[in-house]
Amino acid sequence: MSNFDSDAVNKGDGAKPESRERSRVLRYDEVRTSQVRLIKSVKSDAKKQNSRKAILRVRRLMDDNGVHIRTEVDIQSKRISQVIQEINTDVEGISPNRNPPVVPLELFFHNFLALQERLDTARHSEPRDEELISDLAETVMFAKSEHAINMDNLERLVDAGEITWDLMWAIFPPNILVYRYHRLTEQDQVLKLRAMSQVKRQDNSIFWRLECHIVADDGIKFGLASEPMVAVIDQFTGARKIADLRVFPLKYHEKMSDVRATALDRGRRLATFREPQVIETSGSAMFENRTNRWEAYQFPSHGRIIIDVAGFRSVNPNITFLPEVHAKLRRESLTEEQLIISTPVMLGFCFSNSRWGAFAMSRLVDVEWNHEAFEDLVLEAPTKVLVRSLVKQHSSQGDGLDDIVSGKGKGIICLFSGPPGSGKTLTAEAVAEITRKPLYSVSAGDLGIRPTDVDQKLSEIMELSRKWNSVLLLDEADVFLQKRDSADIQRNALVSIFLRQLEYYQGILILTTNRASECDAAFESRIHIPIVYPELDESARRKIWATFLRKIKDTPHGATVEITEEDISRLAKMEINGRKIKNIFSSARIVAREMDEMLSISHIDIVLNATKSGFKAIDPR
Numbered sequence: 001m002s003n004f005d006s007d008a009v010n011k012g013d014g015a016k017p018e019s020r021e022r023s024r025v026l027r028y029d030e031v032r033t034s035q036v037r038l039i040k041s042v043k044s045d046a047k048k049q050n051s052r053k054a055i056l057r058v059r060r061l062m063d064d065n066g067v068h069i070r071t072e073v074d075i076q077s078k079r080i081s082q083v084i085q086e087i088n089t090d091v092e093g094i095s096p097n098r099n100p101p102v103v104p105l106e107l108f109f110h111n112f113l114a115l116q117e118r119l120d121t122a123r124h125s126e127p128r129d130e131e132l133i134s135d136l137a138e139t140v141m142f143a144k145s146e147h148a149i150n151m152d153n154l155e156r157l158v159d160a161g162e163i164t165w166d167l168m169w170a171i172f173p174p175n176i177l178v179y180r181y182h183r184l185t186e187q188d189q190v191l192k193l194r195a196m197s198q199v200k201r202q203d204n205s206i207f208w209r210l211e212c213h214i215v216a217d218d219g220i221k222f223g224l225a226s227e228p229m230v231a232v233i234d235q236f237t238g239a240r241k242i243a244d245l246r247v248f249p250l251k252y253h254e255k256m257s258d259v260r261a262t263a264l265d266r267g268r269r270l271a272t273f274r275e276p277q278v279i280e281t282s283g284s285a286m287f288e289n290r291t292n293r294w295e296a297y298q299f300p301s302h303g304r305i306i307i308d309v310a311g312f313r314s315v316n317p318n319i320t321f322l323p324e325v326h327a328k329l330r331r332e333s334l335t336e337e338q339l340i341i342s343t344p345v346m347l348g349f350c351f352s353n354s355r356w357g358a359f360a361m362s363r364l365v366d367v368e369w370n371h372e373a374f375e376d377l378v379l380e381a382p383t384k385v386l387v388r389s390l391v392k393q394h395s396s397q398g399d400g401l402d403d404i405v406s407g408k409g410k411g412i413i414c415l416f417s418g419p420p421g422s423g424k425t426l427t428a429e430a431v432a433e434i435t436r437k438p439l440y441s442v443s444a445g446d447l448g449i450r451p452t453d454v455d456q457k458l459s460e461i462m463e464l465s466r467k468w469n470s471v472l473l474l475d476e477a478d479v480f481l482q483k484r485d486s487a488d489i490q491r492n493a494l495v496s497i498f499l500r501q502l503e504y505y506q507g508i509l510i511l512t513t514n515r516a517s518e519c520d521a522a523f524e525s526r527i528h529i530p531i532v533y534p535e536l537d538e539s540a541r542r543k544i545w546a547t548f549l550r551k552i553k554d555t556p557h558g559a560t561v562e563i564t565e566e567d568i569s570r571l572a573k574m575e576i577n578g579r580k581i582k583n584i585f586s587s588a589r590i591v592a593r594e595m596d597e598m599l600s601i602s603h604i605d606i607v608l609n610a611t612k613s614g615f616k617a618i619d620p621r
Contacts, residue, residue: 044050058072073103075104084143109150149468154171172196176193176455179259183540187361214323216343224325231245266362267334268339276307276468280364284360285360286298299355304361305349313358354442419514423578442474449494466505474510476514481511516532539572560600574608
């Protein structure tokens, strides 16, 4: 095995002058096993004798096959050690507590200008510290000779906006801000480089692994965290455009100012979040396949979400993209750099598809509550007054209706019964709007059928609903409401569990059913607002058609609607439910838009004629 002194170049290192043998830089090789245990040091007797005089000891680490792993430098000069630590405040990869301190060879390349400045300052200081000047001069000469070729090659490549694989480390000094495109949420991201290392996979392919810092909330603490989705750059041949790398220094981005400004605004918003918080989103979100590989994937999200990192952590403790904060920070005291490197995603739950995920910060917007939704309901006036009064008072007072026993009877329980499309779900949505709460919709099928599973799942859902201050909608709850029967033990258990859970629920719970007459008698005393929705009559259908038409006219394109009162009267005679009316109206708008025409009765007739046979097949009545 050849000694480092006789090597001309290693990993792009510059050629070493002959005077190096007489310098105070000692060089040798260390051979290690895969367990990183020293086997043998290749060091001459003369160098062992001069070891105490050396200010730097350069060690090439080799594996047991003689392949170079990395080069480290032991800093034996206390003065140089202090200078290096002052230059590299908060830089990882330096071991100041080791005796002597150890740093990677590449650090001298990144510190060259700073070391030169320290040398110039020492030479002009009074009184002169000759030993410091001597050690600095030797260190600067070492850095310059060690990386002379690297400096020349790097300047030529960077001028062309390119970089090679072997010189990749040279454009990534410690703590530099780096850029990458967060593919799964389709956003730009800025990170702060923490550490960089070359890694070999099991298939022997090589890549650069970049571990970075971000500012995030991990559900327990807020502050500096390691970016859980590690950035990698796979090995390539020849030169490649820096801006084409999967991750590269931010300063090489052609729109650096815009990226910084966007990241800064995003960070400022992150600092204002207090959880849980209801927000709206659209576009791509991110989650993971729960397989052995735990691969992240993209899924569509839209509508209202709840930002709840602690809840996400509780339900998904093993997700790999969950950050871990290692240094607490105060939200109101973040520096500009800390704001810029803030996480581009917020963790929470999407109500429209009942999915946990990481949602793009750049697409989060404040909720606009629709206070007119309740007025559009086709309900009797006294029923509207009762519903509005109870839910509004419950929301404003917080404690709700109380019971003699502490913790019981503080919720508002509603039972909406009626045929499909009669307005049950729409009423639940309207209640959520007037109380300014998110609607958390759960199907009875989501709870399972085994009593123990139902009890556990229902407890989890009700606790989340309480924490989120949401309106909880349990749709198609017939299986939990049915009359108990001595011949059906499992059904009896489900009903009993549900009755007990209702006793202690403190929020607004809305149950829907198509078979109110089959409900167990015990529910009668627990329901505060029972509403029966009849089949829609002509008057109700007319109001629904007119409501959709009014909403169209209230939009910026309202003037492009050509539907008369006579048209609405004709449509109201059709015996269809409210959900079908909504779907027909929506389809007609799409047809009109595709034909580049004003919405008219002809477009509605197109939809009606095309779907008539299909509706008859589903419901032959």
